Amino acid sequence: MRSFSETFENKSRLITRRMFILSSLKIAVFIGIICRLFYLQISENIKWRSLSDKNRLREWKMPPQRGIIEDYFGEKIAKNSQVFQLHMIPEDVPNLEELFFRLSKIIDFNERKKSHLIKRLKKRKPWEPIIISDNLSWSEFSRLNLFLHETPGIKPVVSIARKYIEDGSFSHIIGYVSAVSVKDLENSALLRKINIPGLKTGKNGLEKSLNEDMIGKPGLQRFEVNAYGKRIKELKFVEGTAGKNYRTTLDIDVQQFTSELLKDKSGSICVMDIYTGDIIAMVSSPTFDANKFVHGIDTKDWQDLINDDKKPLINKSIAGLYPPGSTIKPLVALSALENDVISPNTTTECKGVIELYGHTYHCWKEKGHGFLRLREGIKQSCDIYFYEVARRLGVDRLAETANKFGLGNKVFDILDEERTGLVPSTKWKLKNIGRGWLLGETLLAGIGQGYFQVTPIQLCLMTAQLANGGYKIKPKIIYNEQALQSTTDASREQFGQLYRNQENVKFVLDAQFGATNEPMGTSYRSRHVKPEYIFAGKTGTSQTRSITEEERELKIKQKDLPYKRRDHALFTAFAPYKNPRYAFSVVIEHGGAGSSAAAPLAKKVIKKVLDRQQLRTKYQPDLFQEV
């Protein structure tokens, strides 16, 4: 019907009518567009605004300054020092090949470094500076500056990096920092959060355990960037905060002196304050230069370190395990006295050899010591006497005392590498080896052999806790003034009593005085004569294997044995004898006899430590007068 009517309609009117139909369509479309604008700009505004900010804002974090580590007197052990770096801005370099050629003439820039750099370049934007070298020597740096006008696109930069004391004396205890690895990121939420290129993280030692506090808070630069990632302008700058600094209880002088003593030897020396538990020195040898790790150690140096038989990377003070040998005898004696199984007057005859439980047991002195009482037994370190003591005491009571005095437990809680050691007991053997305890093993335990395994720092703690009269202390490396002054339960527990009868403790201390300062004593030759240096100590020679009958017949001397089969030499001591303040432990791996290889070193260290005692007490609140 419609088409019929249209036919007879006026043409102009039809055009106009159809125009109005079209116009209503237009209005509908315009309303649609307005709705869309409303939806995008008002309803969804927040979403799009955040996406726009995400586009335009880019943040760069700046590595914070790492906290420094000082010794007791405020000397810097691990500091941040100037390093000379070479940066390059790829887009400013007219000819890369030419630049590389020039660089190879000026600095240490070989083909390997070049190909590595080219690989890194591909992943970066041409205007982002790239670090060519982060540890130039001063002469390289000054030469670079001289030729700077000939090498556009490079920029010598003075930056800050970790610097350790060069002789390596602190390498084990402080550890080192190095570039963040994938594994570090997996293990640390903080590192994942910070995640700054060029950030170094602590890999071991104190650097690792204090890492999270020492890293500090990174700074922030917020830039507006364009679509190609180029920075247009800086919008925000937040300066980072440097990490926490730490003062330790260590003494650089003693540590370096001790480290020098141990040069070319494999072993450890620990020095501890017997009242505060302050670690004054803790050296492991051989050592390495921790600075090499900071900028990435090269393959050859790394191979040398891990292939060295003397294991320079291991901190032997806390992770080296040794049978304590005779150094445990004062503790065995104390345990026996405390348990009333012997008295100081208990006498035994040493004929050099004894037959027990169907086995033959030897004393170190082939001819035997003859009739001995306890004091002489300790002083001359008679094995036969201690077989008898151990037999009467039994291993479990010994284990209890040993545990109380710090063996078989970790000494610190801040060093990850530390190992527990082992104090054998019947229960332990049943559980871990699955067999019953043999009585013969008790005898070996009595002279610190057999299953016994201790770390040098445990020996030092044991000695300290005997020397202070039998009180529990908590060894520490980090100096903490508040802990010293507090009178809380924790500190009272710290000085918890470990003895039943203090006379027993005094007795074993006196016996050790004899061992060092009386003729026939095992360390008599290493004694100090000057009254202020007089100390008391106990030697130990721990076998790394059992001695065969054949060897006994041939009387093979230690120095004739191959290095790996020689005995470990041990020595524990405390000084000064009159007013004891410090405990020492010395362990020389495969050094031979304790009296000849370990005690002479202890003598030197003791003198050094006592010489510095006055200086040290000046720096210390005078809290222990009553003790």
Place this chain on the structure above:
Amino acid sequence: MIKQHFQKSNLRFRDKILALDFPLIFLILLLGVISLFAMYSSEQGKFSYYTQSHLYRFVIFFTVFIIVAFFRIQFWSKSAYLFYFIILILLFAVDFYGVTASGSKRWINLFFINLQPSELMKVALIIFLARYYYKIPLENVSNIKHIVLPLFALIVPVFLVASQPDLGTAILIAFGGFAVIWLAGLRIKFFLYSFFILICLIPIGVSFLKPYQKSRILTFFNPERDPLGAGYQIIQSKIAVGSGGIFGKGFLQGSQSYLDYLPEKHTDFIFTLFSEEFGFVGSIVLLLIYVLIMYRIVAIGIQSKSDFAKLYCFGFAAAFFSYVTVNMSMVLGLLPIVGAPLPIMSYGGSAMLSMMLGLGIVMSCRIYRTS
């Protein structure tokens, strides 16, 4: 002959001036000023190449607009066919001698100017069809004989432009043509038939699309498909518009455009830039200016006595509407990115010339509305 058309008028020059539609002129000038500010902002607040060139073009083509307006409407009616054929020949010429830029051959080098004939075809087709239907009695409009020729006149340029390839312009040309055919009174059933045929032809049509066109259409339905490639423009444009909010980020403060996240900000995405800086309120104002321009064009059509003027004005208004809405829908993510400039706002000489020509003829309709 031109002189004759000028003199034959029985209007005096002063009357002609007074007969001009001043609101429309004001709206065009306003749009021109806004476009200059947008262009200035697109160049990060520097009066440099694009802004200068846009300013010169606007001044020159605005003059063209006034000159065109003073020509008698009968002149335009009579030269409609000629105008159409000249442009059609240029379109053919583009196919042979065209200048290729970014993968498509759209321009022809006329020594003093690089012309884009497809833009001019937008107006040429409307004036051609208006002229054609003006002569045909209403009862004959739906005769097969009178359907074939207009359809042919529409399909040839559309096909030529689509094969450049320039799908956006082709669609806009076709829309303008169909609008005039619709206004001329072709029966509704033909539109329905062709609509069904079109639906059936879509699968075949898709096979003729260039890969980049297909990708654009697929990306339109799911911009996240390729956020850094084909979807990038849509996503960045939506971010820019959406982040503008109610009042916008402020003049020269549009981060999306200032920092180069927005592509093609001088041309197809000029509305995005404007909308980011002036927000919802600014966009509505701009939209209102376009609506008022269309309203003035339609009003001039209504006032005109001749059916040619009516057909032309209504047809041009419909085409103008399609340019504005296709461009806006495109940058707002309602249509695929097909490449359609926003009248007068977008940078581009041929498009501006075409619009000024079209508006000039409208103004001519106004001056000679009684004839």
